[in-house]
Amino acid sequence: MEFRPRNYIAEKEAHALPRVRADDHPLSAPSSLTHRQVEVVDHGDMGYLDPLRRSDNNAAVSIEDLEVIESNSVVGVSGEATMLNPSKEWVSFKRSLMQRFPVSKTVLTSSISDVMVKGRKTYDKSSTNMHLEELEDPEKFAEEGGKVITGQEYVSRLHELKVEINHAWHADDRVTSLKLSIKVAKLLMDTSILQCYPTLFAHATDIMDMLGDMVWERIKLKAELAEDGTKFCWLPENFVASDICSNAKETCNNWFSKIGAIRELLPRIYLELALLPCWRYLRDRPLDCLQRLVMMTRGLADPLASAYCRLYMAHCIRKLHSHDIGCLLTCVNDFKILLMRVISTTETTHGNLTGQKRLLISLMEPTIDYIMKCIFKNVSERQVGSVLMELGLGSNQVELRGKFPCVAIVLHHLLKQIPSQVVISSAMEIVHLIESSNDDSFDQCLNYRLLGFRLCERRSEMETVNAVVDKVIQVITHYEGLDEYLKVVDAYVDILLQNHMDDHLNSILEGILSRACSQGIAEDELATLQSILVKFLSYYEDLEDIIAMTPFLKILDLMYGSSQSIVNMHILDMGIRNGYIHDSNQPARLISSFVSLVDYGSEMESHLTFLVECRAAFGSIHWLKETLVRSSNCLAIKALKDGNRHISFIKSCIAFSEVTLPSISAQTKQLNLYLETAEVALFGGLVSHSDGLIDSAINSLQILEVMDGPRTPVDADGVLSSIQKLFSLLVMVPGNPEHGITYYPKNLVSLVNSQSWMTPRMRVKIFCAVVSLLAALSQRDLPYHADKEKVLGNGLLFFGHPSYLHELALMCKFVLQNLVDTIQQEPSMAARGIMALEACNCIASSFIPSQEISSICSNLIETGKSCMSTSHPYLQSTIKFMDHLVHSSVAV
């Protein structure tokens, strides 16, 4: 058995493709464009806000801000679109209402009307009986009280009722429909379970709307039908009352008198509101009765019921496409009186009261919000002044204001909705208003906060901004709590940054620091703090500017948890200028990419020190260790390229890698990094290090066995290619005379044979690689070398030594036997054929075709033939190759 001698240089030249010079890089874009892009990035003006980063900042702030943004976008961007489709908006409003105040799963006990418990098994009476009884004596049912029903049942019963009403209507039993609807409306009188009210409201008004629509359609049909039932006209969209025949008017009147006969005030109002559009059949100005309804609503003393009743009113007014806001303004003014009353009730001594009051106000809040939105949707800029006047907030009504102070929560929602020009033009007045309206209904600091956000929407004049900011800063210096301080500061940071108010910036940072030091930072304050710090970071371009602000770093130190990480990440991000953020490994990724991008230039020692520090600081991030090893390897290569002066530095780098490597938990990664480091060590002439690393690599291969579970094919292929890479590395590694020249290949072969998870396919590939390695080592000139000056290759070390070649041949023989045996173990025919051909190719190109080799090869081809069709291209080309080799060797 003799190895085939190779002339690698000649072979390379013979097989290389002819090369042609290209004018352009195939991947480069037209050069002019690249330049322009770079310019934009470098010279972007100060006011430019990256839209992606902007939204990211906002996403981090609290829910309240989201609401602000949301509502702003409704007013600003999609205002017109939503105007066109108020019903959709109403649906989504109701949904959000129910989400905000979900029905508790717990059991409710209350004097629930019988309609709600009707369907339950506890009653043996038939439903009709129940109805009759209820009609006769509605009081009785209320008295029984204390019935138990879960929130879920409550909602599903409401759904059932809707179906029942709809069903009765279409079965021409409109009286039942109306009766049930009245009962549903009566449910709204019960505010004993505060938390449930919004859900009840949403479902009940759904039913009201449905009834209103059905009545409208019915009367419309009557107006369009002749008495004999044939359609005689289409009612135009903009019909007037005189277009309507007396028959239809009669029906309409009937409906109104039926509703007028409802004893209780609240259901009467709701149903009249539901039928409000029907007034058009009777009168040309259907809104005339609205003023009366607004006044009637005053008769509802319960603050919650009356607030939601006004909410429904606002919805019904919008359905009419009315631009009249007089009624809504009256509503708001009545609201204020109502709220003042709620706020001023202090007579009860129970401690629970304030909690209850807070819940009540938070339940009422969406109604104020919606009504305010409705008002300002229809208001032109010129009208804003008169609207404010109507609400008692006009700028020239100072004396009125003192007498009739605005309720903070109303002010809040007003401030949310008024156009931003108005906010800016009368910013100081608003500040005074906020100052004077300080009550329990709403946190005053949130109004200051909102003002800040509103001011950010547009650029305003320096003077105003200065005055407002001075005033606000003056106010918040008196705040003792960190939370309220942060909330206000958060809103003004952007203004301060944009206007370069460095003094204020410093003072607020100091303010935050002193409060945070004395009280610590609570969980919920972290988010706001994070938002503030991130704003700072996104404003400054240079990290140094941030680091120069000592309070900033101190505050950062006081933070903890994810918020701190997020700020840290933003700092890292500033360094990397890499805005992509995807998954939960984000911090690790960012740190890793940051570390990999750090460059100390020629100060490689410091760079290595930095890596050491990173390893100490981020011991928990596994991801990072990989980066650290890579970085240190890169450093070593860099030093290598720099000449021979750095040999000890390279040693330190390798040592750093060696120390870091064992703690990498991902085994395939570890294996690859061992190989990489071994290669670097070899290039650095550190043969003993590379030997050690190769040993470690083989060891880690052995540990692989320990890993349990089925190995995925990708994984196995990865290991396979790593092993193949190891063989290619071994070509350069000088043989160790102590262990013998075939020490590593032998080790690997026995390793391969002992690993049960290795498939025959993998083994065949590995054995082929061993054969190739041995063939390569036998050459006079090795195909490639490490640095020839530092590391002597085997070619030079053992050249011509007969025992060396003998040992290689011996080893080869052993491997060949293994190879042939392994092929036969492969169960799949097709795979076995391919493997046989692969091995045949490998053997044929490695050896001179002696008798022994030829018989092995022809056996392998026979195996191939038996496993695949004779026309298989691989088989054909292999046979051709064999023939060629035999002929050429004969020629030689």
Add this chain to the structure above:
Amino acid sequence: MSIELKLSRINRVYRPSELVEGKIIVKSSSSISHYGIRIAVNGSVNLQVRGGSAGVIETLVGVAKPISILRNKIVEVRPSGKIPSGTTEIPFSMSIRQPREDNLERFYETFHGGNINIQYLVTVDISRGYLYKSLSTTMEFIVESDKADLVERPVSPDMVVFYITQDTQRHPLLPQLKSGGFRIIGKMSTQCSLSDPVSGELTVEASAIPISSIDLHLLRVESILLGEKIVTEKSVVQTTQIADGDVCHNMTLPIHVILPRLLTCPTVLAGPFSIEFKVVIVITFQSEVAKLHSKSDPTTPRQWLAMETLPLELVRTR
């Protein structure tokens, strides 16, 4: 075999000068021979005394003699003949006012009260000889005054101003109510067209005890001359809540009551009977005692109630 009456107007409202029109619908599987189809209209005031303020004897005597407005006016729609099988519609029309002879009584408007019932009926009768039972059915129609007869004067827009305080109450009040006091003022129209709502307004100015409800009860006052005695009975027709709970003070609340049909009619002051209306404004104060009496008549004076009764003249306008 069925017989049905269908009037030309869905709401069945006719004025005395108008023709009552409609169809007789006969459905039968076989043809029917008859001796004529006749339509009859009847109108009367039925007076009845039940309990209440009437004495035992009056109750026993029971019904006063009904007053006939229109006595069995009969018109033959078809002479004797045959009705074919299937559905047959026979139109009819008749005037209810007889121009030649004087009417027995005024055409009072239809009214369904507790003791007084003013009702107009139309009856169809198909007589089929002695061997068969005659087919007949009856239907009520509603009479409203002729426009021509109505007073042309507009309904007075004047409103009556009322004050309700602890001092205007003639019945005993809860002590803390009496001492603490309350003041509710308002105004209301006392003459009202039947087609318009009763309107007015009301303001709670002060109240020592929280208010639980403010309600407006529409009362009908029916009086019947029985012998030499006038029996009067008051009953609640409709209740409308104005305020639910302890409303904010000094806020004006509207009074707006749509008058129920059939249960109201123009105020009538005839010789043998009269129908009048009143409005009682009842303020219920929050009280533990009140809960025990929740089923009592809402217009009965109680310690926790304050009330004010106002007359209400109802008129039919053009």
